[in-house]
Amino acid sequence: MWDVYLAYVILLVVTVTMVRKDLWNSKSKGLPYIIAICTIIGLEADVLFRIFILVPCQTYQLFYRADANTLILWWAKGAFETPIKVAMSTLVTAIVGLPVIRSFRKVASLDWLQ
Numbered sequence: 142m143w144d145v146y147l148a149y150v151i152l153l154v155v156t157v158t159m160v161r162k163d164l165w166n167s168k169s170k171g172l173p174y175i176i177a178i179c180t181i182i183g184l185e186a187d188v189l190f191r192i193f194i195l196v197p198c199q200t201y202q203l204f205y206r207a208d209a210n211t212l213i214l215w216w217a218k219g220a221f222e223t224p225i226k227v228a229m230s231t232l233v234t235a236i237v238g239l240p241v242i243r244s245f246r247k248v249a250s251l252d253w254l255q
Contacts (some may be wrong), residue, residue, distance in 0.1 A: 143220070148185040148227075152178060176238040180231045188223055 155178055159171055194200055201207045201215075 145185050145189060147224070148181050151181060172242065173235050173239055176242075177231050177235045180234040180238075181227060184227045184230055188227075 155174055159174055196212070201212050205211075207215075
């Protein structure tokens with residue numbers, strides 16, 4: 142759960158920084174930050190949903206035929222693995238996302254109906 146709390150702190154810090162530096166109104170300067178924030182929040186929401194499905198709904202017993210001790214091992218492994226996956230996904234999305242959005246903006250600015 143520590144990665145969820147860290148994501149919340151990152152969200153607050155980046156949002157306050159962007160408001161103070163007025164990066165929300167800048168189309169090019171603030172976009173990588175917005176992409177990174179959206180990626181982190183989306184991935185952490187996915188993690189929380191999976192935790193909810195896995196533990197309270199006890200799908201670890203239904204689908205995997207696992208006991209509580211196996212669940213503890215999965216939980217310990219996920220505590221180290223999940224933040225690394227979130228960091229890598231955020232980095233790739235921030236790098237790839239900006240050129241994709243720029244290309245979509247160019248395509249949208251063209252008048253296809255003329």
